[in-house]
Amino acid sequence: MAEKSIAVIGAGKWGQALHFALSQNQKCLITSRTKRDIKDFVDLQTALDCEYLVIAIPAQEIREWLQENFVFSGQKILVAAKGIEASTGEFLNEIYEEFVPSKNIGFISGPSFASEVIQALPAGIVINSKSKKLYEKFAPMFPRFLKTYYSDDVVGAEICGAYKNVIAIASGICQGLKLGNNARASLISRGLVEMQRFGKEFGAKKDSFLGLSGAGDLFLTASSELSRNFRVGLGLAGGKKLETILEELGEVAEGVKTSEAIFKLSKKYKIYTPIAKEVKLILDGKNPHDSLKDLLRS
Numbered sequence: 001m002a003e004k005s006i007a008v009i010g011a012g013k014w015g016q017a018l019h020f021a022l023s024q025n026q027k028c029l030i031t032s033r034t035k036r037d038i039k040d041f042v043d044l045q046t047a048l049d050c051e052y053l054v055i056a057i058p059a060q061e062i063r064e065w066l067q068e069n070f071v072f073s074g075q076k077i078l079v080a081a082k083g084i085e086a087s088t089g090e091f092l093n094e095i096y097e098e099f100v101p102s103k104n105i106g107f108i109s110g111p112s113f114a115s116e117v118i119q120a121l122p123a124g125i126v127i128n129s130k131s132k133k134l135y136e137k138f139a140p141m142f143p144r145f146l147k148t149y150y151s152d153d154v155v156g157a158e159i160c161g162a163y164k165n166v167i168a169i170a171s172g173i174c175q176g177l178k179l180g181n182n183a184r185a186s187l188i189s190r191g192l193v194e195m196q197r198f199g200k201e202f203g204a205k206k207d208s209f210l211g212l213s214g215a216g217d218l219f220l221t222a223s224s225e226l227s228r229n230f231r232v233g234l235g236l237a238g239g240k241k242l243e244t245i246l247e248e249l250g251e252v253a254e255g256v257k258t259s260e261a262i263f264k265l266s267k268k269y270k271i272y273t274p275i276a277k278e279v280k281l282i283l284d285g286k287n288p289h290d291s292l293k294d295l296l297r298s
């Protein structure tokens, strides 16, 4: 293993922005499943041989990727994805724990649009890990324009990052239906309460929902057309088919599959999650106006 070397795996929007950020203080490699003509691009094996890895592969694809490509050999890893696996309802930390010991892994959360990070605009992010030592190793690798905070609330950060994508879809629908600013603020704040209620069931800490990982990322994503999830909501309100919306987007919108996962988990554990439920039903074809009536009644 090449000591102190670092690589980003996954060269989508977020992988490339993280590669840019991590290249400010040291050399950083990047790889992806298809060869790209970008600086520092290497083959997968060269990346896997690095001591530090940042994995930016979407939540629904990561299990298969790990099974097919990953052998743990002491690497220290940061997970950059935000989502819950729809087929199983498992959180990313549960998927990764089959492959990596918890002291070697951390999860990035907080408000961080790739399109702004790649312009070196300032933001605060959280590195969530059971190991503070892991945080201390990664933190100096980030550039000054990204202020890093530490939290040990891995499950809380994960739920914040995944759930806010679903609320962002709802908020995009609200905007697309022209329901007004009052409605959107009501939706976002009730969304925050809902996320926290859901998180409590899985041992998440309340503070995570009030900080960068929760409120920070939710306010960002649920109020900007820079968000892919928000744009999915706009498309749904405009009567477009989900297939068409995703095709036009050309990038991942994790909230779509995560809403399925939340729906399943809420049923299983009897958690009251009305907004996520309506998002899932709208994605399945329910008329958004009927969802609105149901939300105002429930």
Ligand SMILES: NC(=O)C1=CN([C@@H]2O[C@H](COP(=O)(O)OP(=O)(O)OC[C@H]3O[C@@H](n4cnc5c(N)ncnc54)[C@H](O)[C@@H]3O)[C@@H](O)[C@H]2O)C=CC1
Pocket: 010, 011, 012, 013, 014, 015, 032, 033, 034, 056, 057, 058, 059, 061, 065, 080, 081, 082, 083, 112, 113, 114, 115, 250, 251, 252, 254
């Ligand atoms: N774009 C953003 O602003 C942010 C994105 N994220 C999260 O990061 C994750 C990735 O998002 P983006 O890079 O923006 O999405 P993207 O749609 O731009 O790129 C996804 C990348 O994953 C790769 N990929 C997909 N399936 C794969 C597989 N089976 N094996 C290997 N690679 C595969 C694709 O080749 C592509 O490079 C998502 O979970 C997203 O929620 C988190 C924070 C910010």
Ligand SMILES: O=C(CO)COP(=O)(O)O
Pocket: 082, 110, 111, 112, 113, 114, 165, 168, 217, 220, 221, 226, 227, 228, 229, 230, 252, 253, 254
């Ligand atoms: O997580 C994000 C910003 O923190 C990106 O959100 P979208 O995936 O909705 O664009």
